Amino acid sequence: xxxxxxxxxxxxxxxxxxxxxxxxxxxxxxxxxxxxxxxxxxxxxxxxxxxxxxxxxxxxxxxxxxxxxxxxxxxxxxxxxxxxxxxxxxxxxxxxxxxxxxxxxxxxxxxxxx
Amino acid sequence: xxxxxxxxxxxxxxxxxxxxxxxxxxxxxxxxxxxxxxxxxxxxxxxxxxxxxxxxxxxxxxxxxxxxxxxxxxxxxxxxxxxxxxxxxxxxxxxxxxxxxxxxxxxxxxxxxxxxx
Numbered sequence: 001x002x003x004x005x006x007x008x009x010x011x012x013x014x015x016x017x018x019x020x021x022x023x024x025x026x027x028x029x030x031x032x033x034x035x036x037x038x039x040x041x042x043x044x045x046x047x048x049x050x051x052x053x054x055x056x057x058x059x060x061x062x063x064x065x066x067x068x069x070x071x072x073x074x075x076x077x078x079x080x081x082x083x084x085x086x087x088x089x090x091x092x093x094x095x096x097x098x099x100x101x102x103x104x105x106x107x108x109x110x111x112x113x114x
Numbered sequence: 115x116x117x118x119x120x121x122x123x124x125x126x127x128x129x130x131x132x133x134x135x136x137x138x139x140x141x142x143x144x145x146x147x148x149x150x151x152x153x154x155x156x157x158x159x160x161x162x163x164x165x166x167x168x169x170x171x172x173x174x175x176x177x178x179x180x181x182x183x184x185x186x187x188x189x190x191x192x193x194x195x196x197x198x199x200x201x202x203x204x205x206x207x208x209x210x211x212x213x214x215x216x217x218x219x220x221x222x223x224x225x226x227x228x229x230x231x
Binding site: 032034036041042043044045046049051088090094099100101102104105106107109 | 118120146148155156157158160163205207209211216217219220221222223224225227
């Protein structure tokens with residue numbers, strides 16, 4: 001079975017400071033990893049993905065994530081957070097290569113204070 | 115590209131009535147669609163997987179007779195909440211998989227806020 005853990009319910013940072021949202025995963029075989037962001041009363045927006053290749057992937061809105069196979073982690077990062085980055089962030093994994101289903105983490109609420 | 119339109123955005127209905135929610139892929143063909151339910155500040159709970167032209171596959175604990183899913187075409191899936199009750203009030207989200215392959219993200223609708231009075 002595949003699963004994702006987001007150990008922090010909330011992350012609070014000051015605007016301009018680095019932002020990190022943690023994610024660890026558990027799958028059999030190689031994972032397909034995704035990060036999504038959700039604003040209030042909206043659906044999920046895709047930020048970035050890791051499939052294969054370079055462990056550091058860059059995505060939308062200045063976000064990036066680092067895949068670490070030995071630690072089974074895929075942490076989301078942004079060098080300089082903005083107030084507008086305040087939202088709910090989800091990490092997701094897909095492991096079965098004949099199934100589109102994603103397993104989501106519990107979500108991390110990010111609050112960036114001005 | 116890859117836009118998923120979900121309607122309505124919000125709906126209020128009386129207890130005992132049925133509500134239909136539509137999920138459309140506007141610029142791609144969606145071979146598979148998913149329906150989720152989300153409680154405030156919580157993760158998405160997968161309700162069912164919908165494949166065009168076949169019966170939906172429901173997750174354990176989801177009442178298939180209460181949450182009717184139809185995927186009649188490659189661009190449209192519908193979720194009907196039958197005989198709705200206040201406990202069915204929630205945020206419902208759909209997502210769609212295109213034809214890009216398994217290394218591609220799912221595309222999400224903007225969700226439907228259902229309130230049953």
